[in-house]
Amino acid sequence: MTASNNDDFVVFDHVQKSYDGELLVVKDLNLSIGKGEFLTLLGPSGSGKTTCLMMLAGFETATNGDIRLDGNPINNIPPHKRGIGMVFQNYALFPHMTVGENLAFPLEVRKMGKSEREEKVKYALDMVQMGDFAGRRPAQLSGGQQQRIALARALVFNPQLVLMDEPLGALDKQLREHMQYEIKHLHESLGITVVYVTHDQSEALTMSDRVAVFEDGRIQQLSSPDDLYERPENSFVAQFIGENNKLVGTVAAVKGTTATVKLDNGSVTEALAVNCGEVGDRTTLSIRPERVDLGGKKTKNTTDALVKELIYLGDHIRCRMEVHGNDEFIVKVPNAAGHKHLVEGEKTTVTWAKEDCRALDA
Amino acid sequence: MSNTETVLASDGSSLKQSLARSLRRQKIRALLLIAPLLLFVLLTFIAPIVDMLFRSVENSIVQETLPTTVVELASWDAESGNPPSEAVFEALARDLKVAVASKSHTRLGSRLNYEQTGVSSLFRQTGRQIKKLDLEATPSFKDAFEKMNKRWLEPEVWTVLQAFSGKYTDGYFLAAADLTRGADGIEVVPEDEKIYFKLFLRTLQMSMTITIMCILLGYPIAFLLATLPLRSSNMLMILVLLPFWTSLLVRTSAWKVLLQQQGVINDFLVWAHIVADDNRLELINNVTGTVIAMTHILLPFMILPLFSVMKTIPPTYMRAAKSMGANDFTAFRRVYFPQSIPGIGAGSILVFILSIGYYITPEIVGGTKGVFISNRIAYHISSSLNWGLGAALGAILLVVVLALYWMYDKFVGIDNVKLG
Structure with a gap:
């Protein structure tokens, strides 16, 4: 699925939000979402991602700035006139109605005829493989089934935009992974635009075309999942997405894309200059555990390491070692034939490519 | 193992017996815990009621x-x-x-x-x-x-x-139902002597009116209580509960001051030229007075169960309805209101049953036209000393309430009642 980023289907234009007039929950948000795109707002709780979703749905008003849907400003349009489908965290299926009545509700309020309504309800239920459940009450369904119904209900009136607020948060791990694929497939087959909120990074990476990482009311990075993981732009994103090794130091020299960094324990190393500021600035180096080589050929970035702890995880072995004075340095050693077998307390060397060590903000 | 075979415990005795034995201590302890209250209720509540009901047929x-x-x-x-x-x-x-x-x-x-x-x-x-x-x-x-x-x-x-x-009589019950034993058996008393049937009917009508008034006045307040942020809703809750902490007599007497013809409300209406001075409203010593005062007194009994039910309705339901295209009114009518019905049911039962047997307030503000059947019962118990007739009226009232309760259960379902 290729989302054209030039297509400004949903636009947040300098949007700010404050609940109490003192604190900004969302600080100057600028975001364009293309038609047919699957965009995830990812961030820790309290980072402003749900507030953004609620502003888009119309349940919160933007304190400042414009939100545009398909070119039209929607700040003053009440939620029921926006035509946006929404899936809630706890499904919000109406307990006093059957599954069929729940699905028919959005069609009824649109004054659709009975036969057309029934046809659409049936189609939507079949879409989520729940065709036989129209007569049941939500309370008689399992969590996963309720989730499917909530999904079908948000899609039954053919909205162009569907918002999902941590829809899989209440499901167990296996079901959650299964539903991730189902939602992804529905998105692809229907060609709708989805804005998805979650605090689960693996969910975000699996499903999205693009991910917006929120922290402190700002988007820290907006990019595709692989960029987000492999090319984080600041230390928050590096730390928040996936596992990360941190080395702290001061920039000694910057030459092209290469930064020479004097680490706090006195040693000097080279890194890719991404967001490290100027000479003399503090910087954090970020290295992914799977990009660290044990032993190997000696390069400029080879350094001594002391094995502190080994954890056997089947397909790989997690090795905690002391590197450059950081004793929380993690290396993933693949459990493959011919690989070096480490023991605790052993002294060895580790190496990484300069490109895999990113010098970010302090 | 077949079903008829007795399951044996490890020492050879029947498992059921040993289970009963092991639970006996718990049961005895539970019984001992409730025994003081049970005894108290039996002696001071159940026994007098049974005795009084017996008086309605005893002769x-x-x-x-x-x-x-x-x-x-x-x-x-x-x-x-x-x-x-x-x-x-x-x-x-x-x-x-x-x-x-x-x-x-x-x-x-x-x-x-x-x-x-x-x-x-x-x-x-x-x-x-x-x-x-x-x-x-x-x-x-x-x-x-x-x-x-x-x-x-x-x-x-x-x-x-x-x-x-005879040792027993149906005379009291006949009298309570406006019937008499004439020469040709049981017959209805003349129209102008019928009092109890009218009184029962009036009691039911007034209780119904009071219940409906309580729903109309209490629902918006309960809704506000359930949706306001905690700080302001606590403040409002104190205002709702304030009447509970004031003496019933004081509140009823206050209504006397407010409602009488030379009272505060009439004075204000005359001052505002809404009613003429020689045409002051009769707000007390009639049905109006009783309904106004009793609605005020019973309102918390409607608000509290309504509030506790509304508190359990998550706000996401309304949001979901709106996101699907329902405007505020439709979302309320189709989604919120149906879920608040158990609260209305609980509040209505509470208010209706409380008001049907109310005595003090109608006695003070009801005059002669605004009194309930309970005032008549009190009259027979303490003034005319016709305890048998009083007991018969009380028994009929009890049966009517139980019948209404049964009907409610049949048509609404008592499972749909939530008190919290």
Whole structure:
């Protein structure tokens, strides 16, 4: 699925939000979402991602700035006139109605005829493989089934935009992974635009075309999942997405894309200059555990390491070692034939490519 | 293992028995914990109620006061129109001698006076004169009684005596239902003497009005309480509960001050030229007064169950409805309101049952037109001392309430009631 980023289907234009007039929950948000795109707002709780979703749905008003849907400003349009489908965290299926009545509700309020309504309800239920459940009450369904119904209900009136607020948060791990694929497939087959909120990074990476990482009311990075993981732009994103090794130091020299960094324990190393500021600035180096080589050929970035702890995880072995004075340095050693077998307390060397060590903000 | 086979515990005894044995201690302890309250309730609540209800059919006073007369009178034919035989009069004379000595004849007189007026004075007068009567030297007891009071020869008195000579009577219940036992069996009393049926009907109507007023006034407040942020909703809750901490009498008396013709509300309306000074509204000592005061007093009983139900309705339901295209009103009507019905049910039952038996407030602000059946019961218990009739009215009230409760369960379902 290729989302054209030039297509400004949903636009947040300098949007700010404050609940109490003192604190900004969302600080100057600028975001364009293309038609047919699957965009995830990812961030820790309290980072402003749900507030953004609620502003888009119309349940919160933007304190400042414009939100545009398909070119039209929607700040003053009440939620029921926006035509946006929404899936809630706890499904919000109406307990006093059957599954069929729940699905028919959005069609009824649109004054659709009975036969057309029934046809659409049936189609939507079949879409989520729940065709036989129209007569049941939500309370008689399992969590996963309720989730499917909530999904079908948000899609039954053919909205162009569907918002999902941590829809899989209440499901167990296996079901959650299964539903991730189902939602992804529905998105692809229907060609709708989805804005998805979650605090689960693996969910975000699996499903999205693009991910917006929120922290402190700002988007820290907006990019595709692989960029987000492999090319984080600041230390928050590096730390928040996936596992990360941190080395702290001061920039000694910057030459092209290469930064020479004097680490706090006195040693000097080279890194890719991404967001490290100027000479003399503090910087954090970020290295992914799977990009660290044990032993190997000696390069400029080879350094001594002391094995502190080994954890056997089947397909790989997690090795905690002391590197450059950081004793929380993690290396993933693949459990493959011919690989070096480490023991605790052993002294060895580790190496990484300069490109895999990113010098970010302090 | 087949179903009929008994499951055995490890020591060979039946598993059921050993389970019962192991649970016995717990059961005894539970019983001991509730025993003080259970005993208290039995002695001060259940027993008096049973005793009072029994009084509505109990009628041993005639048998106890005139034992031989009742036996002799049994063979008398009331239809004949003649006074009973000499033997009956003799028995009456002997019974009355005994009764006068213990002064129980006046009590019998006032009991029978409920059934036929004048019987009380007849017994009093006869009681005074019978002391002079020499039982051994009376040639004809019939003549002797005729001399004492001519009414003894009229069959009406004897009909009543015979009708109420049984140990139990339905007389109180007939009276409570505006019926009487005439010459041709049970018949309805004349229209102008019907009081209890009208009173029951008025009690039900007024309770219904009060319940509906409480729903109309309480629903928005409960909604506000459930949706406001915690700080302001706590403040509002205190205002709702404030009346609970004020004496009922004080509140009712305050309504007297507010509602009377020279009261605060009328004064204000006259001052604002909404009503003329010579045409002040009658707001008290009638149905209006009772409904206003009782709605105020019972309102918290509607708000609290409504609030506790509304509190459990997550706001996401309304949001979901709106996101699907329902405007505020439709979302409320189709999604919020149906889920708040259990609260309305609980509040209505509470308010209705409380108001149907209310006494103090209608007594103070109800005048004569705004009183409930309970005021009539209180009158019979404490003023007219016709406890049997009071008990019969109370029993009917109890049955009506239970019947309404049953109907409610049948049509609404008591499972749909949530008190919190």
